[in-house]
Amino acid sequence: MSATIVSLPDQSTARIPKMNYLTKENGLLSWLLTGDHKRIAMLYLISLSFFFFIGGALAGLIRLELLTPQADLMATDTYNKVFTMHGVIMIFFFLVPSVPATLGNFLIPMMIGAKDLALPKINLLSWYLYVAGGILAIYTMAAGGVDTGWTFTTPLSTHYVNTNVLTTGLAAFIAGFSSIFTGLNFIVTIHKMRCPGMTWFRLPLFVWAHYAASILMVLATPVVAIAIVLIALERTIGIGVFDPTKGGDPLLFQHLFWFYSHPAVYIMILPGMGVISETISTFSRKRVFGYTAVAFSSVAIAVFGFFVWAHHMFIMGISNYAVLVFSLLTMLVAVPSAIKIFNWTFTLYKGSITFETPMLYTFGFMGLFTIGGLTGVFLGTSGTDIHLTETYFIVAHFHFVMVGGMLMAFLAGIHFWWPKITGRMYPEKISQLAAVVTFIGFNFTFFPQFILGTLGMPRRYASYPPEFQVLNVFSTAGATILGVGYLLPVLYLTWSLKYGEIAGNNPWQATGLEWQTQSPPLTENFTVTPIMDHEAYDYEWLEKQKEKEVTHAG
Amino acid sequence: MSEETKHGEHAHHIVSPKIYVVILISLLVGTALTVWASFIDLGFWNPIIALAIATTKATLVVLFFMHVKYSTKLTMLTVGAAIFMFLTLISMTLADYISRAWGNW
Amino acid sequence: MPDSHTIIHGASEAAHDAHAEHPAYLRHHFENTAQQADATNFAMWLFLVTEVMFFGGMFTAYLIYRNWYYPAFVAASHQLDVRWGTLNTLVLIISSFTMAMGVWCAETRRKSGLVLCLVLTMILGVGFLGIKTIEYSEKIEKHHVPGFHYSLQSFTDPQSDPAVYAEYHDKALPLDMARHTEVYFSLYFALTGMHALHMIIGIAILVFMIFRAQAGAYTSGHVTFVENFGLYWHFVDIIWIYLFALLYLISRHQ
Numbered sequence: 001m002s003a004t005i006v007s008l009p010d011q012s013t014a015r016i017p018k019m020n021y022l023t024k025e026n027g028l029l030s031w032l033l034t035g036d037h038k039r040i041a042m043l044y045l046i047s048l049s050f051f052f053f054i055g056g057a058l059a060g061l062i063r064l065e066l067l068t069p070q071a072d073l074m075a076t077d078t079y080n081k082v083f084t085m086h087g088v089i090m091i092f093f094f095l096v097p098s099v100p101a102t103l104g105n106f107l108i109p110m111m112i113g114a115k116d117l118a119l120p121k122i123n124l125l126s127w128y129l130y131v132a133g134g135i136l137a138i139y140t141m142a143a144g145g146v147d148t149g150w151t152f153t154t155p156l157s158t159h160y161v162n163t164n165v166l167t168t169g170l171a172a173f174i175a176g177f178s179s180i181f182t183g184l185n186f187i188v189t190i191h192k193m194r195c196p197g198m199t200w201f202r203l204p205l206f207v208w209a210h211y212a213a214s215i216l217m218v219l220a221t222p223v224v225a226i227a228i229v230l231i232a233l234e235r236t237i238g239i240g241v242f243d244p245t246k247g248g249d250p251l252l253f254q255h256l257f258w259f260y261s262h263p264a265v266y267i268m269i270l271p272g273m274g275v276i277s278e279t280i281s282t283f284s285r286k287r288v289f290g291y292t293a294v295a296f297s298s299v300a301i302a303v304f305g306f307f308v309w310a311h312h313m314f315i316m317g318i319s320n321y322a323v324l325v326f327s328l329l330t331m332l333v334a335v336p337s338a339i340k341i342f343n344w345t346f347t348l349y350k351g352s353i354t355f356e357t358p359m360l361y362t363f364g365f366m367g368l369f370t371i372g373g374l375t376g377v378f379l380g381t382s383g384t385d386i387h388l389t390e391t392y393f394i395v396a397h398f399h400f401v402m403v404g405g406m407l408m409a410f411l412a413g414i415h416f417w418w419p420k421i422t423g424r425m426y427p428e429k430i431s432q433l434a435a436v437v438t439f440i441g442f443n444f445t446f447f448p449q450f451i452l453g454t455l456g457m458p459r460r461y462a463s464y465p466p467e468f469q470v471l472n473v474f475s476t477a478g479a480t481i482l483g484v485g486y487l488l489p490v491l492y493l494t495w496s497l498k499y500g501e502i503a504g505n506n507p508w509q510a511t512g513l514e515w516q517t518q519s520p521p522l523t524e525n526f527t528v529t530p531i532m533d534h535e536a537y538d539y540e541w542l543e544k545q546k547e548k549e550v551t552h553a554g
Numbered sequence: 555m556s557e558e559t560k561h562g563e564h565a566h567h568i569v570s571p572k573i574y575v576v577i578l579i580s581l582l583v584g585t586a587l588t589v590w591a592s593f594i595d596l597g598f599w600n601p602i603i604a605l606a607i608a609t610t611k612a613t614l615v616v617l618f619f620m621h622v623k624y625s626t627k628l629t630m631l632t633v634g635a636a637i638f639m640f641l642t643l644i645s646m647t648l649a650d651y652i653s654r655a656w657g658n659w
Numbered sequence: 660m661p662d663s664h665t666i667i668h669g670a671s672e673a674a675h676d677a678h679a680e681h682p683a684y685l686r687h688h689f690e691n692t693a694q695q696a697d698a699t700n701f702a703m704w705l706f707l708v709t710e711v712m713f714f715g716g717m718f719t720a721y722l723i724y725r726n727w728y729y730p731a732f733v734a735a736s737h738q739l740d741v742r743w744g745t746l747n748t749l750v751l752i753i754s755s756f757t758m759a760m761g762v763w764c765a766e767t768r769r770k771s772g773l774v775l776c777l778v779l780t781m782i783l784g785v786g787f788l789g790i791k792t793i794e795y796s797e798k799i800e801k802h803h804v805p806g807f808h809y810s811l812q813s814f815t816d817p818q819s820d821p822a823v824y825a826e827y828h829d830k831a832l833p834l835d836m837a838r839h840t841e842v843y844f845s846l847y848f849a850l851t852g853m854h855a856l857h858m859i860i861g862i863a864i865l866v867f868m869i870f871r872a873q874a875g876a877y878t879s880g881h882v883t884f885v886e887n888f889g890l891y892w893h894f895v896d897i898i899w900i901y902l903f904a905l906l907y908l909i910s911r912h913q
Contacts, residue, residue: 109688114688115687115688116688117688118688118698118699118702119698119699119702120686120688122702180709184702184705184706184709185702187701187705188698188701188702188705189698191628191701192694192697192698192701193688193689193694193698215635218705218708218709219635219636219639219708219709219712220712221709221712222709222710222712222713222715222716223643223712223713223715223716225713226713226714226715226716226717227716229849229853230716230717230720230849233845233849236806237805237806237807237845238805238806239805239806239841239842239845239848239849240805240841240842240845241720241724241842241845241846241849246838246839246841246842247724247727247728247731247835247838247839247841247842248724248842249723251650252647252719252720252723255647255650255719256716256719256720259643259647259716306639306642307642307646309646310646310650318650318654319650319651319653319654320653321649321650321653322649322650322653325646325649524687524688529690568763568766568767569759569763570763571760571763574756574759574760574763575756577756578752578753578756581752581755582749582752585745585748585749585752588904588908589741589745589908589911591908592741592907592908592909592910592911592912593911593912594912595910595912600909600910601909604904604905604908605904605905607904608900608901608903608904608905611752611900612897612900612901615755615893615896615897615900616893616897618759619755619756619758619759619889619893620889620890620893620894628701629700629701629704632701632704632705632708633704635708636707636708636711636712637711639708639711639712639715640711640712640715640718643712643715643716643719644715644718644719644722647719647723648722648723651723651726
């Protein structure tokens with residue numbers, strides 16, 4: 001088998017440290033009323049996983065329906081509800097909070113040498129808001145669902161449907177505030193609580209990525225909140241702000257909606273990119289190539305991401321001039337993402353690469369995100385977009401970046417920091433298998449959808465012309481494999497909690513302040529405030545440290 | 555205690571009540587001015603003047619009542635970011651509306 | 660022994676300093692009160708940034724429709740009493756002044772001054788809401804609330820509304836333009852309603868603060884709560900400054 005950088009303590013004598021954030025206090029209330037960012041991260045991880053599998057089950061239903069050209073598994077109205085809830089749950093209740101609320105919450109204070117986030121109570125409030133929104137979303141499903149698509153396009157959502165638009169909107173509104181408070185917390189923490197010596201350019205790129213995503217959360221989310229409020233007023237009182245018969249403009253809703261929802265995709269991907277920076281460095285044993293470029297490209301993605309939203313509206317009735325402007329700007333926003341991919345690739349060059357599970361997911365990310373991102377350029381070009389929009393090409397595009405990209409990055413991060421979070425290693429062989437199964441399943445599921453889209457199969461349709469069936473069957477078969485790939489980690493990660501090997505402080509020999517503490521960490525992270533005296537990804541410094549390591553307290 | 559409050563806390567410059575009174579009077583004058591201006595027909599200048607006066611009043615509140623004039627660069631950057639983002643929302647949405655049926659404007 | 664640049668840094672002297680400057684209100688994840696005050700202040704500013712974007716969406720809607728339906732907006736704005744609006748603006752500006760004075764009292768440890776300023780701010784805030792209630796009830800009487808038997812009569816037949824007609828001598832609007840006055844009022848109620856909601860929350864917090872101030876909580880060196888609330892209150896004032904200019908003062912000349 002190939003080389004591995006994993007370095008575990010002697011398993012016959014190693015023990016999980018008795019004092020850590022998990023053992024500090026006991027009882028349900030100590031968890032439900034905690035201020036500890038690490039416990040809140042765990043609360044999020046459990047609830048996120050729950051919503052992910054609900055969203056996944058809905059995806060399974062979609063793919064089952066699409067096995068046959070007719071709408072024979074469920075009524076078309078029901079199908080509309082299924083894909084709507086799949087979108088709402090996956091976007092608002094999984095992707096947006098995924099890395100920030102779990103890994104970001106857990107790691108950012110540790111990475112900057114702080115004891116907690118700036119506002120622990122607000123952090124807990126974020127989780128409660130998330131759960132409240134989620135419960136409301138589940139209630140909506142039980143109460144008959146909503147069928148407008150997650151985009152709530154007007155005037156369909158305001159004037160033509162009788163389904164639960166209001167409760168779903170409220171669920172998204174509440175989840176939005178959860179996101180805003182998380183972002184706000186991160187920005188304050190990163191600005192104000194870095195330990196001595198931790199200058200901006202010594203921060204791990206994971207922190208830079210979350211900083212950029214947090215700016216987006218804070219600036220963009222309120223706009224979709226007000227869009228939802230206006231929809232609610234339109235539906236209840238009929239104020240006329242989106243109603244053409246009263247002089248309103250349905251496109252105004254879409255402008256306000258996409259003003260958030262485009263930056264939202266960067267909110268979703270940037271934290272994943274932060275994970276990739278960490279894993280690619282660790283598993284090539286090399287500092288990230290072009291640290292400054294990667295750091296600034298995170299901020300550039302955030303800034304440029306604000307100027308391109310109407311590329312979701314090319315066919316909706318905006319003016320040709322607006323199409324031109326937004327199409328040109330969309331070309332610009334692809335550049336910083338490409339810069340990152342180049343820099344990560346150059347990090348690999350002449351590195352000592354090993355293929356542990358996080359690295360497998362990382363490679364998956366690099367390939368799949370690149371394809372997804374490039375197809376985004378096809379879509380940003382208004383000439384091609386007119387033909388490809390509202391087809392399966394779009395569906396494939398965003399699943400490549402979000403599932404092939406973001407979800408893989410999330411899994412990379414979970415595996416990478418699992419030893420730090422739990423003190424135990426997951427079983428390597430089965431996890432590598434799961435990563436490969438996921439990659440294969442993903443490609444089978446979503447690559448045919450690019451072809452379907454270019455052939456003209458529309459999205460959000462329960463039935464389709466029979467000539468598209470073969471590709472759809474491929475896609476559904478792939479989805480089954482993908483499902484297995486996602487189920488496996490739940491099983492073996494749970495198993496590892498009791499039976500996994502003891503990890504020790506730094507099983508990956510990684511740089512970063514979080515790896516200088518015990519696994520699992522103490523509640524206060526550090527017994528004394530660290531002083532940062534070396535650059536990020538400084539492997540020489542790490543070599544010197546190994547000689548002086550103190551393993552854990554208690 | 556007082557040394558440490560002077561130390562960190564955005565320079566912790568205590569703004570004197572005299573300044574507050576001056577600002578209060580300016581705001582009251584500004585209000586009178588803007589109401590008066592709205593009763594005069596100045597054509598397309600009316601909304602511009604109204605917004606200019608409102609912006610001046612808002613600026614005074616931000617700088618003095620909200621202490622931004624005595625705050626860190628970070629605070630000023632934050633205020634600037636909010637204004638910039640708001641202007642982006644309006645101007646780029648308008649880019650669509652203005653250029654639709656060119657005649658509607 | 661770990662030589663460690665990163666771990667131990669004179670642990671004993673750090674512990675001693677910690678006890679010396681560790682007041683009860685210092686949260687344990689902060690190094691000192693200055694960092695805590697700085698961080699919470701920045702957090703409040705970021706929250707206000709989100710509020711700017713929140714109201715910003717409605718301002719965008721207003722801007723577009725005002726330019727599309729200018730005559731309707733002018734006629735509809737005449738239905739708002741500029742005297743009440745001006746009075747409300749003055750009330751809020753003075754309340755911002757009293758709030759700023761309250762912060763000064765907290766900073767200079769004048770407990771009774773602080774309580775007085777907070778009480779005045781609250782009274783002015785309630786006064787604002789009282790005037791708004793009067794205005795809203797006028798609108799309800801005249802059937803100018805969208806969605807609730809909205810009436811176009813004042814606009815298609817201005818002389819049926821003698822009080823307003825005497826001041827502005829508006830011309831009758833054609834029916835389709837008259838219908839667009841409903842959009843004006845939708846935005847009027849959405850904007851001022853959202854603003855009023857923020858006022859109500861502010862007043863509730865003021866009541867809480869008055870009790871705490873009376874107990875001396877803000878005049879012993881820990882002014883951040885008052886300061887940060889002040890930022891919120893001034894922000895609500897700024898929103899009103901713009902609402903007044905945009906909703907009431909579109910065009911008051913004949």
